Amino acid sequence: MLADLLHASHLMPVEALPAQASACAAAAGFHQVLIYLADLQRTKLCLLAESEEAARRHEAELPIEGTVAGRVYQYGGLMPASPAGTGEFEWWVPLLDGTERLGLLRVSARHNDPGVRSDMEALASLVALIIVSKRVTSDALAMLVRARPMSLAAEMQWNLLPPRTYADGRVAISAALEPAYDISGDVFDYAVDGPSVHLAIFDAMGHDTAAGLSGALALGACRNARRQGLDLIGEGEAVESALLEQYDHQRYVTGILARLDTRTGILRWVNRGHHPPIVIRDNRWVTHLACTPGHPMGTDLGLPSTVCHEHLQPRDRIVLYTDGITEARRRGGREFGVARFTDFLIRHHADGLPVPETLRRLVHAVLEYHEGRLQDDATVLMSEWIGPALEPAREAADLTGLASDGPGEAERGHGYDQVHGHERPGA
Known part of the structure; x- marks a missing residue:
């Protein structure tokens, strides 16, 4: 067959x-x-x-x-x-x-x-x-898989983004973004390089095709620098250099550039004018990771970039997000807010939902809170450090909804099929 x-x-x-x-x-x-x-x-x-x-x-x-x-x-x-x-x-x-x-x-x-x-x-x-x-x-x-026409910027972004979900025995990563048919300036990225996991999120100025082009340029410059072996500061400088060369101070991009060492749980990151990362520990404690931010990339303001460090514990979740998540609001109402955002992640994780399903429900909740129409891109990238070992990968399977309750799972045992590892975005 x-x-x-x-x-x-x-x-x-x-x-x-x-x-x-x-x-x-x-x-x-x-x-x-x-x-x-x-x-x-x-x-x-x-x-x-x-x-x-x-x-x-x-x-x-x-x-x-x-x-x-x-x-x-x-x-x-x-x-x-x-x-x-x-x-x-x-x-x-x-x-x-x-x-x-x-x-x-x-x-x-x-x-x-x-x-x-x-x-x-x-x-x-x-x-x-x-x-x-x-x-x-x-x-x-x-x-x-499309319900309506897609904007030009969204067409570009969906074809540049990495898979929306990845997992192995050490880490589980998932992302979500809206408005799906009209995204423009938001992009996320991640990659695995041996024991290192690279994470990045960018938010380009504006909400038009120019913002989409700026976000795409930032993503390409970051990947290019990373694959040439530059460090986090070097990645940020490469993005800024590309934006200045192309737009001459007319466009800027904020972002977080991070690397997780899966052997030790050490997270290193650089903040370029963006919302700080959040760490959720034991599905109860929420910490906003403080780090002196450098200037937004493309502004050339001369503020130094600082590499900050955080020692994670197994099962800690790192959350990167853009302001469209927290600043969504009903007409005349309050913002969705950071507290509501993190509480949503904690409650749905406690319900035993796979991480991709939690984020699917999150972006739908944000859309509903904003009465179905967002004024800005809303993106979240979440990575859970499971531990240093690739095997066994049962926890990663559970986190991403891969584990089966059917008889095939019993026949395979509790090992993780190594073919199963990533989720690509739909477009």
């Missing part, structure tokens, strides 16, 4: 995937495979159909809130898609590329046993990898 689908995928457009997956899955006793992908804002699941006729035979969209399919998307694991006693066995199976929640498979099978459900998970893993391999060249996929 898997070998046939993998072989067919090399010369197959993504529109042919549903039919090809069903045809290959028949060898394992699966008589129907439906593919649903989450939309950009993660409010609904959209059917990837091979034809209009096929789309009419099934539900084209399923809401994430209040449905069995949505629950599987939010929490992970396998769940039945049809009532017991119907004589037909149907399951919702998460589609995961690493720790990215792409969507779900709905699989119909002739039998119901641990081996069948394990085969479903293997099929879902391969389908997810094929979708990701086709995503960068498929406008069909891009349009499927």
Whole structure:
């Protein structure tokens, strides 16, 4: 089954995937495979159909809130898609590329046993990898997950951003940003380099295409400097130099540049005119990390940059954010605020939600608080230091909703599948 689908995928457009997956899955006793992908804002699941006729035979969209399919998307694991006693066995199976929640498979099978459900998970893993391999060249996929037109700045940003979620045994990282179709100046970044985890968040002046260009320039300059081996101060100076060369003091970008040593838990960061990082400890204590800020990048004010240090404890969460998160307000009302923001993260973590799901709900709460329309980009990047060891990675799996309650998990044991590691942004 898997070998046939993998072989067919090399010369197959993504529109042919549903039919090809069903045809290959028949060898394992699966008589129907439906593919649903989450939309950009993660409010609904959209059917990837091979034809209009096929789309009419099934539900084209399923809401994430209040449905069995949505629950599987939010929490992970396998769940039945049809009532017991119907004589037909149907399951919702998460589609995961690493720790990215792409969507779900709905699989119909002739039998119901641990081996069948394990085969479903293997099929879902391969389908997810094929979708990701086709995503960068498929406008069909891009349009499927969009509910409305996207601004030019947002089109650029979504194609520059790293995966929205990454996890291994040492660290779990997740990010969220709104307004999804109109983001412009906010960007986030992270990368893993051996034991080091690089984190960055930028907020460019304005909320237009020029802000998007400034944010993109800052992101590119930061990555370029980092990959040449520059330190945190050097990264900030590289961003400033690029902005000055391009805009000559007319545009600026604030930001946090940070590095976490996963061997020791030492966090180093530089603040360039931005809100300070927050550390949440034991899911109770909130600390705002003080560090003398340098000037915003692109202003050339001559203020020195300072590298500050914090010794983290295992399970500490570092939170970087932009002012659109905390300054969102209702008409005539108070700001969403830092206290409400951190309380939201603490309460939903205590409820046992996966980190990506907590952030999905956070940005929806911010949107609702602002009556559905943000006046500024709202971005949050959260990284939890688990400890120095890559294995076992059970905690990382739990944090990102990768752990399955299905029989496939029992058969695999509690080890972490090393293929599963990252979540790419939708666009």
